[in-house]
Amino acid sequence: MTRKGRAVLAIGLAAWGVAWLFGSRALFPVAAGLVIAVPVAFAWVGISRQRVAVSRRWDGHGVVEGEDVHVDLRLEPSSRIRLPLASARETVGRLGGQTVELRRQDGVYVGSYTLRNVARGRHRFEPVHITISDPWQLAEASRDVEAREVLVVYPKLVDLDRLFSEGGATLSDGRRLFVRRPAGLEFHTVRQHMPGESLRRVHWPSTARAGTLMVKEFEDSPRDEVAILLDGDATGVAGSSPDSSFDAAVRAAGSILRAHVRAGRPAVLVLNTSEREVQSVRTDGPEWERALGALAGAVPDAHTPVTALLDSADGPAARSLELVVVTSRIEPGLVRRLLERALSRRPVALVHVDAPTFAGRPSTPQPALLQLQAAGVPVAVVRGGDDLRQALSGSPAIAQSEAALA
Numbered sequence: 001m002t003r004k005g006r007a008v009l010a011i012g013l014a015a016w017g018v019a020w021l022f023g024s025r026a027l028f029p030v031a032a033g034l035v036i037a038v039p040v041a042f043a044w045v046g047i048s049r050q051r052v053a054v055s056r057r058w059d060g061h062g063v064v065e066g067e068d069v070h071v072d073l074r075l076e077p078s079s080r081i082r083l084p085l086a087s088a089r090e091t092v093g094r095l096g097g098q099t100v101e102l103r104r105q106d107g108v109y110v111g112s113y114t115l116r117n118v119a120r121g122r123h124r125f126e127p128v129h130i131t132i133s134d135p136w137q138l139a140e141a142s143r144d145v146e147a148r149e150v151l152v153v154y155p156k157l158v159d160l161d162r163l164f165s166e167g168g169a170t171l172s173d174g175r176r177l178f179v180r181r182p183a184g185l186e187f188h189t190v191r192q193h194m195p196g197e198s199l200r201r202v203h204w205p206s207t208a209r210a211g212t213l214m215v216k217e218f219e220d221s222p223r224d225e226v227a228i229l230l231d232g233d234a235t236g237v238a239g240s241s242p243d244s245s246f247d248a249a250v251r252a253a254g255s256i257l258r259a260h261v262r263a264g265r266p267a268v269l270v271l272n273t274s275e276r277e278v279q280s281v282r283t284d285g286p287e288w289e290r291a292l293g294a295l296a297g298a299v300p301d302a303h304t305p306v307t308a309l310l311d312s313a314d315g316p317a318a319r320s321l322e323l324v325v326v327t328s329r330i331e332p333g334l335v336r337r338l339l340e341r342a343l344s345r346r347p348v349a350l351v352h353v354d355a356p357t358f359a360g361r362p363s364t365p366q367p368a369l370l371q372l373q374a375a376g377v378p379v380a381v382v383r384g385g386d387d388l389r390q391a392l393s394g395s396p397a398i399a400q401s402e403a404a405l406a
Helices: 003-022 027-048 204-210 245-262 286-296 332-343 355-359 367-374 388-393
Strands: 052-058 069-077 085-091 097-105 108-115 121-124 128-133 140-145 150-154 185-192 214-220 226-231 267-272 278-281 322-327 348-353 379-382
Touching: 052 128, 052 140, 069 085, 069 097, 085 108, 121 286, 150 286, 204 214, 226 245, 245 267, 245 286, 245 322, 245 348, 245 355, 245 379, 245 388, 267 286, 278 286, 322 332, 332 348, 332 367, 348 367, 367 379, 379 388
Parallel strands: 226 267, 226 322, 322 348, 348 379
Antiparallel strands: 052 069, 069 108, 085 097, 085 128, 097 108, 121 150, 128 140, 185 214, 267 278
16 A cells, blocks of 8 residues: 555545534545545555566667667566556666556557666666556555566777787888788697608708608697787776776777787687686687677776786787787886787787876876887877777877876
């Protein structure tokens, strides 16, 4: 029974008492109507209370951040007893709550609502709170219905015709010619030379010791050509979603990954988060969709510094032929690892997301970026309000304040 129902019942009983006290016959029907209406409404709502099934449907398969999402809600009762009035309360993760009035249509109850300007993430639908009431709202009943689903909102990526980290000669139209490097074959052992084999594979030191021709045997060692390492260190995050420094880092990592995949280069996405997700991507298909889903759900909750992922020689980031690190924190350990890789002639690049600029603060000078550039490490800087495509496509630029330190 609602507050309104209790008030109507109290008024009805009071009117009944006044009619009996003063003998007013005209007041008796009014009092009786008010008193009877509340139990009737209560009984109607009680009979209508039944098991229901809830389902949702929204437009599109791949929702991108910044878009509006129209959600259709469908409630199907378990019996044919008609519900008086029904409404649903939805809570969609960080996107907040929505109240939907349900209308009867072909035996089911339907409603819809629109989520405006959705943010990146994996937004989980909480159990639906269903409320049933009579037309006069004298009585109501409610229950929570389990209908858990997840709305995955992908980051908004940019198309990159070229990358700041690309090497090679410059084409006539200004684009850089990318140099492909062989990958996959590693020295395994030596064995005796077989007739017809090329002498290019002869291992001369072993041949001299054995007194017979010995050749090198290789095995196919699967490794990804490019690794994109996204740092999820919470201490380096500034600003609020969807315009935080980490959101910009996610877009940068995803855009670089897509550029390599479209160029036909095997790649791996490594997330420095609490779950340390790793997703190899060789084709623009299911593997890419899984990587995009990992980027959608990425949160800055790493428990260890990004350097820890580079310390392990067996890790996908350390084993890759080329490495791109996307981070907001320039730690001495990271700089040391990148310099070591550059000095060993293993391609490496850095995308530095300038976190203070995403919170409206001035840029912090980073002399280490100049040190990396001097060692031949391509560096791109992404600041709040920058055009991401331009920052990742053109020649890397360091802030004037940093250049003054050189």
